[in-house]
Structures are given as structure tokens and as C-alpha cells.
Amino acid sequence: NAGVMQNPRHLVRRRGQEARLRCSPMKGHSHVYWYRQLPEEGLKFMVYLQKENIIDESGMPKERFSAEFPKEGPSILRIQQVVRGDSAAYFCASSRLQAPEQYFGPGTRLTVT
Amino acid sequence: ILNVEQSPQSLHVQEGDSTNFTCSFPSSNFYALHWYRWETAKSPEALFVMTLNGDEKKKGRISATLNTKEGYSYLYIKGSQPEDSATYLCAGGGSNYKLTFGKGTLLTVNP
Numbered sequence: 001n002a003g004v005m006q007n008p009r010h011l012v013r014r015r016g017q018e019a020r021l022r023c024s025p026m027k028g029h030s031h032v033y034w035y036r037q038l039p040e041e042g043l044k045f046m047v048y049l050q051k052e053n054i055i056d057e058s059g060m061p062k063e064r065f066s067a068e069f070p071k072e073g074p075s076i077l078r079i080q081q082v083v084r085g086d087s088a089a090y091f092c093a094s095s096r097l098q099a100p101e102q103y104f105g106p107g108t109r110l111t112v113t
Numbered sequence: 114i115l116n117v118e119q120s121p122q123s124l125h126v127q128e129g130d131s132t133n134f135t136c137s138f139p140s141s142n143f144y145a146l147h148w149y150r151w152e153t154a155k156s157p158e159a160l161f162v163m164t165l166n167g168d169e170k171k172k173g174r175i176s177a178t179l180n181t182k183e184g185y186s187y188l189y190i191k192g193s194q195p196e197d198s199a200t201y202l203c204a205g206g207g208s209n210y211k212l213t214f215g216k217g218t219l220l221t222v223n224p
Contacts, residue, residue, distance in 0.1 A: 003156060033210065042117070042214040043202070056211065091157075095210075100145050100164070102212065104157040 004105035019079040021108045025094030032075040037089040082112045119215035133189045134218040136203030140184035145206040152199045193222040
């Protein structure tokens, strides 16, 4: 049973470019969560999605960030016009129901140059 | 839950030593407490989820306790082994999905 998959594992973007991060949840999981880890910080909640629905995006920056979890395919976290402050590790987790156990992927490390 | 604190930040022990570390959280608006084990370049691995005051969970040599009234949880490792070396994260949930993580305790077990 494959775990949560994230790709790419490492992503380098120049300032102003777009970053697309993908997350495939575990088989049978229909709930996806995105977290961000800035340097020297703990993991911070960004957004919680179910298939075709954003349930809670209270942790998402107001501009440039968006997330989706379509009926088919992976969940996508999209960052437009990246800036150096977006450099971080982005983790995705999935669960069967609303928690309690969230299973994490290995993360995507985004570097903005 | 707004603030989860973990101590110590890092810990070095010798193989065979038993050790423990602490996670503290605001006791109000508590839903659940999660412990994860995280090795470098791998996914955080779920260890325990606890919800009730007085909960105790055990997995092999690792165990955890929960005190929701005073807002803390302890993680214990008995007879530490080099393969226990990892960062141990705790996360508080003020709801059944929104986790607030501490910065972790980095454990190094020397052979």
C-alpha cells in the first residue's frame, strides 16, 4: 500500500515564476491537508480539502496561493509569482475521515532564487 | 490550539539509556494530541493519537502519556537504540483536523 506521494521532491524557481506542487493521497483517503515548514519553524497548517471542496483555507496566505483537489488526479498547491519568502518545505497529509490520524508525504522543498 | 511547545530542543543519549521529552499545549479548546517520528528526508510517521485525559499509549519501547488538565504530554523511550535517532514532533488539534505542531525534539542515540 503506497503511502502519500509528493512530487517533485525538490523544486527550484526564480522570483516571479509559478510553482506547482502535487500530492497523491494514500489509497482510500479522500481528505488532504497541506502544511508548510519555514526555516527554523514548525509545520504550519495551510489548507484542508476534500474531493472538489476546500473545507478550511484559514492558513493560506491571502494572495498568490491556491489549492485544489479535483475529482480525478492529485491535489495541487499552486504558488504564483513566487518570492524568496516562499522558500520552504511543503508537506501534504491525507486521512480517511476528518483525522484523527494524518499520514504525511515526504515533502517538496521549494527554493526560490 | 495556538501554541505547542516541545522541550528539550535536542537531546543526546547513549545506547541503552531511557529518555523522555515533553510537549506542552494550552489546555483550553483541546481536541487531540499527536506524536510523530520524523527521520531526515523521510515522511513524518504517526506514533500516537491521544484524546482523553490520562490516556497512555505504547508501541514497543515507546510510550506516551497525556494530561489535558495541565496541558502536557510526555514521550518515553526505553532502552534507546541508534535507530531511534530522529526528530519527535507533537501536534495539538483544537479540532479534528487542524494540527498545530511544535518545533520538535531532535534525539541522537550514540552507539
